[in-house]
Amino acid sequence: MAEIILKNITKEYENGFQAVKNVNLEIGDNEFVILVGPSGCGKSTTLRMIAGLEDISDGDLLIDGERMNDVAPQNRNIAMVFQNYALYPHMSVYQNIAYSLKIQKVPKAEIDKRVHEVAKSLGLEELLDRRPGQLSGGQKQRVAMGRAIIRHPKVFLMDEPLSNLDAKLRGQMRVEIADLYQRLNTTFIYVTHDQTEAMTLGTRIVVMRDGEIQQIDSPANLFNFPCNKFVAGFIGTPAMNFFDVTCEEENGEVILRTNGGKIRMNAEKTQKLKAGGWIGKKLLAGIRPEHVVVADSPEKTVFSGKVSVYELLGSNAIVYSDTDAGRIIMNTSQLEEHTHDSDIRLGVMEERIHIFDPETERTVTN
Template identity: 55%
Template sequence: MATVTLTDITKIYDGGVKAVDKANIIINDREFVVFVGPSGCGKSTTLRMIAGLEDITEGELRIDDKLVNDVPPKDRDIAMVFQNYALYPHMTVYDNMAFGLKIRKFPKDEIDQRVREAAKILDIEELLERKPKALSGGQRQRVAVGRAIVRKPKVFLFDEPLSNLDAKLRVQMRAEISGLHNRLKATMIYVTHDQVEALTMADKIVVMKLGLIQQIGGPLELYNEPANKFVAGFIGSPPMNFLVTAIEEDGGALYANEGSFRIKLTDTHAKLLKSYVGKSVTFGIRPEDVTFSHKAEDGVTINGQVSVVEPLGSETHVYVATSRNQVIGKIEPSVKIAVDEPISLIPNLAKAKFFDLETEEAIR
């Protein structure tokens, strides 16, 4: 397979719109890397520059140390799977998968062998004589993936391939693509706006916003040690709670004061936030890192009133309105909490994060 290296890659469209700004990424051989971020963040543009479908304005793109900025897409030895399956409706599944090999003048025996091997891997052997209109959405996506597999490329590129599928099928195909990566031991680059896909599939995640890379790291690294408020809020579902709090000193201890409550900080956080005394910061805590109590306690609890209860079967999400903010917590489904009930949340301060109010960078 291959290593893909992006060095100061920049894309500027007509009118001066900078879609990607100095992206520096190393994608190692056989690694599964996911680009994730909201619409307009530059993730698909970056993928298309790797594929050769977008010109690179500045920077260098290398595949296995070979500079490929000006190499045509057909000569980059990559295969791409798109959001829309792009299957030929008049061709059978077999011919759709074989088409790319036929135009490259591969021998018939080799084409047949590759198509049938890919069909077996994807469990679509019985579909080879069907046409796309006779296939479900999931089956069409498997055919699109199979068309890429038969190429045996150095790099697989996936551009939001599951967006057109229903929720249940997305979960199934997510697992199938992860399993495919494990079997093929291939270098794969995958673009999605769905952070759940990123967390469950990736060896390494690249989080992007407005054309800039916010953080690169493993799923747990990004979840547990976000570099800034954007990453902390984007990775995780439900997202991290953010509360603007003033840092105060009282009796030698530091407190985060939201207005309707104040939380006594741990010694570790007190050391980090000593220079912020008299200033405001963003206090972040994930929904799973709070426990519920009916006893309000100064310095310990976040106090508010239940505004929404969302039962999800395996867990229940509870929205608690303070005088200034809304906090989401997770509880066991057996626990009964009613709307409008006064409630207190006890944050696990060992898991709390603090962010600079102006830069939004993590304070650590």
């Protein structure tokens, strides 16, 4: 139960490099906030500043209204799960989980009770006497979570906790973390570069790039209403297709002209494009692979080209085509096979087009 506020937080290293720049973020009670972004974007540094493992160069960190900048990590009542688990190799699973309570001088009987409760909830009862070296990756991860849970902390911090696991186990542990969040009813801050984890776990996602926050929003809003090209490209798998267009007015209608066709704009987009003075100018358009379709008529054709790769994934298929607008990816539930080098004409769901300013890369309209 905690409210965390980051006010103009900056992290500058001795060599002058700014890993985190002027970050403002308010995390409410019981939220599951995900910090996501590519490597080096400052997400882990931000998390470590909240934990107290990194000094804050500038700005304020408030937890429940109290300034925590200079409070030592052990006095913040925050638990953290590390990417490499960081289990104490010379201690048994029991001792690892019990360590924080031992430091707090909790009576032995109480420690024993709580360790067994946590072990039971995480399926670790059989492993309590083992050393970390004798555990599998998934078991180590559970012990690391047990070590965090047992303290009943105000906030859980997780730094890429699943990135050392294989794909199957990662999926399984993701569900367990979601389940844990429901049960514990406390604030979670989770760092990942995996946007699937971000989309499935978070109640709110913070997308970061080069130390700056790009967008803070719900998973659905990030997907549907990205604020710039970076967010649009980062969220969603496969990534959004981008291509150059020219905004034109044709027979009273506003259209986006591509090399091989045109995309009609609806009333809302038309109004935004006109208001922004974009008529006659070049723009950057984006369309998600899910919103690319096979064109059933020449009028609906936006891209023409040849199929490069066809991937059947079971319930859907991904088709990579080299077109007059460059590489376009289509994610379709229509499983008709497209052979390599066969001709293909693609259209788009016009209402799902995203348009960006080619210079600033900020969204013009979604």
